[in-house]
Amino acid sequence: MTVFRYSGRTKTGAQKKGIIEATNKKVALEKLRAQGINARELEESKSILHKDLNIGGKVKHQDFVIYCRQYATLIRAGVSIVEATHILSAQTKSKPLKKALEQVEEDIRGGTAFSDAAAKHPKVFPVMFVNMMRSGEATGNIDETLERLAETLEKQFKIKKKVQSALTYPAILSVLTIAVGMFLMVFIVPTFMATFEEMDMEMPLLTVVVVSISDWLIAYWYFAIGIFLLSILLFRFFYKNNKQFYYNVNYALLRIPVFGILMQKNVIARMTRTLSSLFSSSVPILQALTIVEKVVGNPVVGKVVLEARDNLEKGGTLSEPLEKSWLFPPLVTQMTSIGEKTGSLDYMLEKIADFYEEEVDRSVDTLKSLIEPLMILILAAVVGVIVAAIFLPMFALYENM
Numbered sequence: 001m002t003v004f005r006y007s008g009r010t011k012t013g014a015q016k017k018g019i020i021e022a023t024n025k026k027v028a029l030e031k032l033r034a035q036g037i038n039a040r041e042l043e044e045s046k047s048i049l050h051k052d053l054n055i056g057g058k059v060k061h062q063d064f065v066i067y068c069r070q071y072a073t074l075i076r077a078g079v080s081i082v083e084a085t086h087i088l089s090a091q092t093k094s095k096p097l098k099k100a101l102e103q104v105e106e107d108i109r110g111g112t113a114f115s116d117a118a119a120k121h122p123k124v125f126p127v128m129f130v131n132m133m134r135s136g137e138a139t140g141n142i143d144e145t146l147e148r149l150a151e152t153l154e155k156q157f158k159i160k161k162k163v164q165s166a167l168t169y170p171a172i173l174s175v176l177t178i179a180v181g182m183f184l185m186v187f188i189v190p191t192f193m194a195t196f197e198e199m200d201m202e203m204p205l206l207t208v209v210v211v212s213i214s215d216w217l218i219a220y221w222y223f224a225i226g227i228f229l230l231s232i233l234l235f236r237f238f239y240k241n242n243k244q245f246y247y248n249v250n251y252a253l254l255r256i257p258v259f260g261i262l263m264q265k266n267v268i269a270r271m272t273r274t275l276s277s278l279f280s281s282s283v284p285i286l287q288a289l290t291i292v293e294k295v296v297g298n299p300v301v302g303k304v305v306l307e308a309r310d311n312l313e314k315g316g317t318l319s320e321p322l323e324k325s326w327l328f329p330p331l332v333t334q335m336t337s338i339g340e341k342t343g344s345l346d347y348m349l350e351k352i353a354d355f356y357e358e359e360v361d362r363s364v365d366t367l368k369s370l371i372e373p374l375m376i377l378i379l380a381a382v383v384g385v386i387v388a389a390i391f392l393p394m395f396a397l398y399e400n401m
Contacts, residue, residue, distance in 0.1 A: 004028045008039040063094040072146035100124040132281045152277040166364045173375035184386045189214040192390045210389035247299045265356045267298045273353035279346035
């Protein structure tokens with residue numbers, strides 16, 4: 001949105017200067033007239049302070065869910081789409097959402113459909129939101145569509161946070177284990193080894209190995225850090241820019257014991273919940289599958305979804321490609337097949353999503369109770385090996401005395 005400087009007079013004749021945001025000069029003049037200002041001069045501001053920097057431009061999940069809930073309430077209360085958009089743009093605390101809603105309001109007043117206006121802001125309005133709103137406009141059930149969307153987003157966000165909490169704890173303890181090990185290797189081990197070398201005694205094998213690693217870390221610590229940082233940078237580069245590498249990493253993650261099963265349940269819940277919401281909003285099935293492939297967040301599942309869409313185009317069923325994939329348990333494929341045969345696919349998908357969301361909840365709680373003692377044991381084992389390498393020569397020295 002462009003910032004314009006203006007100067008003019010109010011209806012009482014008072015002189016007024018200031019700035020105003022608008023998509024173009026015509027819209028800026030209309031806004032000023034609505035405020036009772038007759039603009040004499042109007043030009044685009046060149047100040048860097050008025051440039052739209054909008055770094056990132058993404059809306060927080062919570063802000064978007066609140067927006068959907070409030071929008072549904074206003075529409076149900078009989079408020080027009082234009083007025084509802086104006087009210088929500090004025091009260092939202094999210095700057096990216098506020099800017100997008102202001103532009104959407106201008107487009108709607110110009111005769112553009114809400115869904116088409118929202119589609120111009122993909123960073124703010126997800127493709128799922130745009131298509132569900134387009135369907136809601138066609139059926140006249142915008143309030144129900146918004147409520148369903150808000151509920152879907154809330155459940156997906158809750159599951160996402162659950163999975164993240166389960167993965168964060170072992171990640172932190174892993175970093176702590178490495179840090180403690182490095183500290184012992186670099187600062188503690190050399191202190192003891194200097195004493196043993198003065199006595200010219202033979203070292204046990206474990207001590208020799210630990211000392212060799214310690215010496216290497218001390219001599220080439222910069223090399224070790226460089227390799228570590230380079231590995232992270234290369235991983236991030238290929239993960240973002242190489243589709244095959246991105247696919248292989250996600251495939252490997254889904255195959256990891258314990259954590260892979262948790263991620264598998266999470267992605268199944270996300271896929272079925274999204275599909276159910278789209279079907280319930282009367283989005284055509286082929287279009288719904290295309291949307292799910294984009295929003296599911298996993299290329300392995302996305303590939304199966306595209307195969308299902310292709311199979312439907314050829315006259316097949318949705319459940320056939322799911323049955324051929326190792327990702328989907330019999331519960332998913334059987335309930336999907338029943339839903340297709342009985343015409344209640346949206347209901348069956350919703351029940352699948354409910355089941356796997358509860359499974360994720362239970363799995364996360366179980367993992368948390370198991371991971372804590374396991375990671376403590378790993379930390380104790382690392383420290384124990386290093387301590388044993390230090391004390392074994394001391395025991396041998398006491399035996400020879």
